[in-house]
Amino acid sequence: SRSYRIAVIPGDGIGVEVVPEGLRVLRRTAELYGFTVETEQFDFASAAYYQAHGEMLPPDWHETLVGFDAIFFGAVGWPEVVPDHVSLWGSLLKFRREFDQYVNLRPVRLLHGVVSPLRDRTPEEVDFYVVRENTEGEYSSIGGRIFEGTDRETVLQETVMTRIGVDRVLRYAFELARQREKKHLTWATKSNGISISMPYWDERAETMAGQYPEIRADKYHIDILTANFVLHPDLFDVVVASNLFGDILSDLGPACAGTIGIAPSANINPERTFPSLFEPVHGSAPDIAGRGIANPIGQIWSAAMMLDHLGEHAAGEAIVAAIEDILVDGSVAKTPDLGGSATTGQLGTAIAERL
Amino acid sequence: SRSYRIAVIPGDGIGVEVVPEGLRVLRRTAELYGFTVETEQFDFASAAYYQAHGEMLPPDWHETLVGFDAIFFGAVGWPEVVPDHVSLWGSLLKFRREFDQYVNLRPVRLLHGVVSPLRDRTPEEVDFYVVRENTEGEYSSIGGRIFEGTDRETVLQETVMTRIGVDRVLRYAFELARQREKKHLTWATKSNGISISMPYWDERAETMAGQYPEIRADKYHIDILTANFVLHPDLFDVVVASNLFGDILSDLGPACAGTIGIAPSANINPERTFPSLFEPVHGSAPDIAGRGIANPIGQIWSAAMMLDHLGEHAAGEAIVAAIEDILVDGSVAKTPDLGGSATTGQLGTAIAERL
Ligand SMILES: CC(C)[C@H](C(=O)O)[C@@H](O)C(=O)O
Numbered sequence: 182s183r184s185y186r187i188a189v190i191p192g193d194g195i196g197v198e199v200v201p202e203g204l205r206v207l208r209r210t211a212e213l214y215g216f217t218v219e220t221e222q223f224d225f226a227s228a229a230y231y232q233a234h235g236e237m238l239p240p241d242w243h244e245t246l247v248g249f250d251a252i253f254f255g256a257v258g259w260p261e262v263v264p265d266h267v268s269l270w271g272s273l274l275k276f277r278r279e280f281d282q283y284v285n286l287r288p289v290r291l292l293h294g295v296v297s298p299l300r301d302r303t304p305e306e307v308d309f310y311v312v313r314e315n316t317e318g319e320y321s322s323i324g325g326r327i328f329e330g331t332d333r334e335t336v337l338q339e340t341v342m343t344r345i346g347v348d349r350v351l352r353y354a355f356e357l358a359r360q361r362e363k364k365h366l367t368w369a370t371k372s373n374g375i376s377i378s379m380p381y382w383d384e385r386a387e388t389m390a391g392q393y394p395e396i397r398a399d400k401y402h403i404d405i406l407t408a409n410f411v412l413h414p415d416l417f418d419v420v421v422a423s424n425l426f427g428d429i430l431s432d433l434g435p436a437c438a439g440t441i442g443i444a445p446s447a448n449i450n451p452e453r454t455f456p457s458l459f460e461p462v463h464g465s466a467p468d469i470a471g472r473g474i475a476n477p478i479g480q481i482w483s484a485a486m487m488l489d490h491l492g493e494h495a496a497g498e499a500i501v502a503a504i505e506d507i508l509v510d511g512s513v514a515k516t517p518d519l520g521g522s523a524t525t526g527q528l529g530t531a532i533a534e535r536l
Numbered sequence: 537s538r539s540y541r542i543a544v545i546p547g548d549g550i551g552v553e554v555v556p557e558g559l560r561v562l563r564r565t566a567e568l569y570g571f572t573v574e575t576e577q578f579d580f581a582s583a584a585y586y587q588a589h590g591e592m593l594p595p596d597w598h599e600t601l602v603g604f605d606a607i608f609f610g611a612v613g614w615p616e617v618v619p620d621h622v623s624l625w626g627s628l629l630k631f632r633r634e635f636d637q638y639v640n641l642r643p644v645r646l647l648h649g650v651v652s653p654l655r656d657r658t659p660e661e662v663d664f665y666v667v668r669e670n671t672e673g674e675y676s677s678i679g680g681r682i683f684e685g686t687d688r689e690t691v692l693q694e695t696v697m698t699r700i701g702v703d704r705v706l707r708y709a710f711e712l713a714r715q716r717e718k719k720h721l722t723w724a725t726k727s728n729g730i731s732i733s734m735p736y737w738d739e740r741a742e743t744m745a746g747q748y749p750e751i752r753a754d755k756y757h758i759d760i761l762t763a764n765f766v767l768h769p770d771l772f773d774v775v776v777a778s779n780l781f782g783d784i785l786s787d788l789g790p791a792c793a794g795t796i797g798i799a800p801s802a803n804i805n806p807e808r809t810f811p812s813l814f815e816p817v818h819g820s821a822p823d824i825a826g827r828g829i830a831n832p833i834g835q836i837w838s839a840a841m842m843l844d845h846l847g848e849h850a851a852g853e854a855i856v857a858a859i860e861d862i863l864v865d866g867s868v869a870k871t872p873d874l875g876g877s878a879t880t881g882q883l884g885t886a887i888a889e890r891l
């Protein structure tokens with residue numbers, strides 16, 4: 182029988198509160214769909230671990246995690262204890278890079294039962310994916326300062342794009358577009374202003390487009406692309422972008438769909454050489470942590486993406502359907518962000534029971 | 537009597553169609569407010585000039601323009617004739633850098649009579665400025681390619697921030713915030729992911745904030761900031777950002793306010809060592825060029841910003857009031873983008889007459 186080994190890393194803040202709800206739903210689908218899930222939980226990649234050890238991760242984190250089928254991640258970040266760039270470069274961004282999770286995949290979907298901040302948009306009109314390059318580009322740690330503390334102070338930061346890095350994420354996006362009904366791919370660029378890296382990105386995208394004649398491919402500069410997420414979300418099907426542009430678009434997209442607090446994400450190593458990592462788009466939310474009121478849907482939806490990645494497509498779809506069902510059902514108590522007074526656990530339980 | 541010398545550069549596409557309407561309104565305000573405007577028109581910074589000369593600008597462009605009080609610019613770009621990064625780095629981006637127009641100022645205002653794509657937002661709630669660094673940062677032309685055409689192909693592009701460059705745009709933004717009622721400044725960052733340049737930007741902003749205790753200053757990472765433009769435009773008063781982030785925010789902001797086609801912008805050299813440049817946010821729009829249907833409001837509103845910069849505050853305000861008046865007035869024919877069938881000239885004339 183099918184069995185999956187999942188590393189569970191709750192992390193910080195509301196991560197600790199929503200991960201158990203994700204696991205609750207995961208276990209319930211396992212029962213219903215006839216597979217087993219074996220989980221092991223880790224306390225690293227958290228501020229508490231950092232306080233105790235002066236590092237975000239133990240030295241053997243790579244060997245510890247590499248054998249798992251997937252990593253189920255909550256959220257990391259607690260700026261009072263450790264600066265964000267330290268906690269993130271010391272954990273999440275390290276996982277992405279060292280486990281070569283070069284695709285960050287985030288659905289932008291206006292779910293039934295969710296109110297979009299955009300006027301008059303229907304669920305049929307807002308349904309696309311952002312495919313973000315997740316290992317290189319603008320997120321390099323190369324650069325530095327010179328003439329510190331003087332008027333000549335100058336700071337350099339390198340953007341690094343490689344043919345391998347660019348081509349593989351473009352290929353993933355074109356393959357995804359090919360499987361979808363609209364067969365439409367949009368790439369984000371800024372080649373009119375950023376005159377070396379972005380024209381390169383365009384060149385590779387144009388070359389790749391030539392290999393997929395059945396796909397309608399177009400490009401938008403990032404400035405007008407963000408405008409079009411607001412004005413015409415119906416224009417998009419698969420949107421592929423560099424690390425930074427993908428980061429922006431995959432927050433903006435869910436905001437337009439009204440799902441910024443509940444959107445999921447997958448950090449994927451498509452070759453399965455390393456485990457992929459699944460996490461909600463939201464962060465650790467120090468402002469509401471510890472009160473048991475965090476919305477667990479982002480974490481639960483991330484479990485659905487994880488199951489999909491593991492090949493349990495029916496189970497993954499069932500979770501999304503259950504989420505949508507609960508959102509539409511006015512008789513179910515919701516968490517405060519959705520206008521209700523339910524706890525994290527109550528909403529998680531409601532979704533598990535709806536399956 | 538007050539007199540201003542204005543260099544007029546229509547550029548490409550609809551630039552050529554909307555600039556005369558901007559001038560029409562400008563001349564009318566001059567009559568009404570008792571100043572004179574002397575204009576000289578130039579045909580460079582256009583695809584036609586490029587075709588004839590193989591360059592976007594004549595060798596003596598700097599001497600030619602430097603003595604003017606301001607530059608009134610249409611739009612540049614005609615990709616069929618000259619690639620965008622060539623036409624832009626060869627003209628607009630050159631003006632910004634060589635005339636040290638280090639502030640790009642763009643209002644985000646939901647005008648009366650304009651329909652925002654956001655649900656339930658009122659003009660009182662959407663009224664802020666984006667202040668964009670306009671000469672350095674992510675828009676550097678430093679970098680290159682190595683191992684071209686092979687699997688090792690690697691492309692580097694440098695982001696360059698200087699203390700002088702960062703501090704002066706921050707100071708401008710803090711001074712602007714100080715003059716406004718809410719006294720609230722937000723700076724855009726991405727210091728959790730982009731770990732060298734952006735933490736530097738934060739440091740300088742924090743230092744500057746210390747010098748302005750009367751201003752409430754906060755920071756947002758660019759991803760969640762774009763989300764908040766959609767979800768909570770009422771949170772903002774003055775938003776200051778690096779060159780790239782400012783580019784994005786100053787398209788997204790007007791999109792949220794429903795004014796992407798009519799928003800203005802000012803490229804300002806605050807010391808007045810060099811002329812400042814005023815242009816609509818929209819581009820040359822090859823798809824509708826030549827049909828006389830382009831909306832001239834962005835160009836006319838840019839004239840208002842120009843007058844404001846020249847010290848003609850009352851005249852500038854009168855133009856914005858006339859624009860708003862015309863937008864609200866259902867009996868005035870509008871251009872097709874606003875749902876009417878008026879020509880560019882008819883709408884421009886209507887605004888000039890409303891003054
Ligand atoms: C055309 C382009 C180079 C330019 C920019 O990125 O600065 C434009 O988008 C703008 O905002 O003025």
Ligand SMILES: CC(C)[C@H](C(=O)O)[C@@H](O)C(=O)O
Pocket residue numbers: 269428728729759
């Ligand atoms: C927290 C931050 C470093 C991270 C990123 O920028 O990648 C986050 O915004 C995300 O999108 O996962």
